[in-house]
Structure formats: C-alpha cells, structure tokens
C-alpha cells in the first residue's frame with residue numbers, strides 16, 4: 001500500500017453451476033500495515049444486529065430512523081447503478097451484515113448468495129432472509145468462500161476496508177473470475193481524501209483513498225466504470241463527526257447523547273442537501289471520512 005498512516009484508536013436454492021476458472025497467484029504486495037483479523041472478527045462478533053450497527057452509527061445517540069434513512073437513500077443509488085442487471089440475475093453479496101442488502105436484492109433479482117463472517121450478524125441475516133426462498137445465506141469468511149457459480153452482480157458493501165491489500169487483491173481476482181460477461185462488481189467503501197489511514201485499536205480498519213482503490217482495481221484487471229460519492233453516507237458522517245467533537249469537548253455527565261444525537265440527525269435531515277455543500281464552499285475537508293461507490297467491470301483486454 002502506498003503511503004499509509006497508522007493512528008491508534010480505539011441452502012435452499014443454488015445458482016446454476018458454471019465452472020469458474022482458477023485464480024492466478026497474487027503478486028507480492030508491500031505490507032506496510034496489517035489488519036489484525038482476530039480483532040476484526042471479535043468486533044463484528046459483538047456488533048449489535050441492528051440497522052445502525054453494521055453502519056457504524058450506533059454510539060452517537062441517533063434514532064434507528066437514521067439507519068433506515070441512510071439505507072433507503074443508498075438503495076436508490078444502488079438501484080440506479082444496477083439498473084442494467086437483468087431481473088433473472090444472480091447476485092453475490094459478500095460481508096452482508098444483517099442482510100438488508102440481500103433482502104433488497106432478493107426483491108429485485110432471482111437469486112442471492114449472502115456471505116457473512118460474524119455469527120451474531122449471520123443469525124440476524126438468516127431470520128431476516130427466512131421468508132425469501134431465493135436467498136442462500138452462508139456463514140463464513142469471504143477469503144475462504146469458493147464461488148461455485150457466475151454472478152451478474154457482486155456487491156461488496158463496506159468489506160474491503162477490513163482486508164489487507166494483499167487479500168483485497170486476492171479476493172477481487174477470485175471474483176473477477178466469477179462475474180458473468182457484462183456483469184459488475186459494486187463496491188461501497190469508506191474513503192479518505194489523502195493518505196490511507198489505518199485504525200489499529202480494537203476496531204481495525206483501513207480507510208483508503210479513491211485513488212488507492214482505483215490503483216488496486218486496475219491491478220486486478222478490473223476497469224473502473226463509475227465512481228460516485230455516497231451522499232447519504234456523507235450527510236450522516238457529518239453528524240457523527242460533529243457528535244464526536246461534542247463528546248471530546250463536553251464532560252460525559254453533560255453530554256445528553258440521546259438528545260444531542262436526535263437533534264443532530266433531524267438537523268442534518270432538515271439542512272439536506274445544502275448543508276453538504278457548505279464544507280466544499282468553504283474549502284474545508286469535512287467530514288474527515290467520506291464514502292464512495294465504485295462500479296467495476298472486467299477489463300476489455
């Protein structure tokens with residue numbers, strides 16, 4: 001990974017079988033920092049199985065409707081970005097959390113395979129997806145998951161940031177071989193504007209820049225068809241970062257987090273969309289964390 005900063009902080013139906021070609025070996029990648037996967041697993045193993053948990057939006061006093069809002073707005077974007085995927089398409093959702101996306105895809109497409117590593121979140125995914133006979137939920141690590149079919153759409157919603165670069169490359173090369181002609185990989189990843197940032201505490205993650213991801217995708221022989229800032233994410237992240245500042249400035253006993261969280265959320269909703277334009281108009285790099293959708297296809301070469 002180029003220039004990384006380290007900061008300390010806290011079966012029901014199977015898709016039609018179609019032989020998947022073998023994955024080529026991954027070239028050596030400089031290992032500047034390593035994510036501790038045991039810590040990632042521990043974190044997600046204890047995550048709250050709610051709409052806010054997998055969205056990293058609990059702990060800020062937000063109402064559950066904040067998670068619903070973000071999901072609803074994001075699903076409009078995802079719907080637009082995947083409008084060319086045919087209705088009888090097969091979908092692979094990796095790192096599916098509590099399964100809100102798997103459920104969304106199951107309503108739109110014919111077959112969804114959803115892979116989730118955390119047992120707690122997987123159980124929630126299983127019960128959410130139980131009414132859908134076109135979802136195949138799998139409990140397991142995406143790195144050891146072996147696709148046994150080809151897919152029209154592979155969705156990675158906030159997964160790559162929990163993988164070391166070498167594993168991101170290995171995973172994408174594996175996926176590249178199981179996309180149908182004309183199919184796509186859709187990633188949604190948290191991003192930073194400058195150098196990549198790794199959190200090395202109990203919550204382990206790497207926030208890469210858009211150009212880091214573009215470089216990695218190209219290295220995997222994937223063409224980047226479209227990059228789009230995830231505006232509903234950015235709106236909610238502005239609220240989160242403001243509340244973080246509040247928590248740093250105000251003693252715990254005066255924080256009234258639930259009230260402040262609710263007020264911040266409703267303030268953000270009322271101020272949307274112009275409030276998102278303020279940082280840019282004032283040339284302020286806020287919020288620190290952004291999020292982007294990347295639409296990837298196979299290289300023509």
Ligand SMILES: C[S@@+](CC[C@H](N)C(=O)[O-])C[C@H]1O[C@@H](n2cnc3c(N)ncnc32)[C@H](O)[C@@H]1O
Nearest residue numbers: 044054095096097116117118141142157158162
């Ligand atoms: C930020 S959450 C996103 C969940 C879901 N995609 C969504 O958008 O709501 C990341 C998810 O990836 C899962 N995850 C992280 N690393 C994984 C791995 N190596 N194998 C399987 N799941 C993994 C976590 O357990 C967690 O559910």
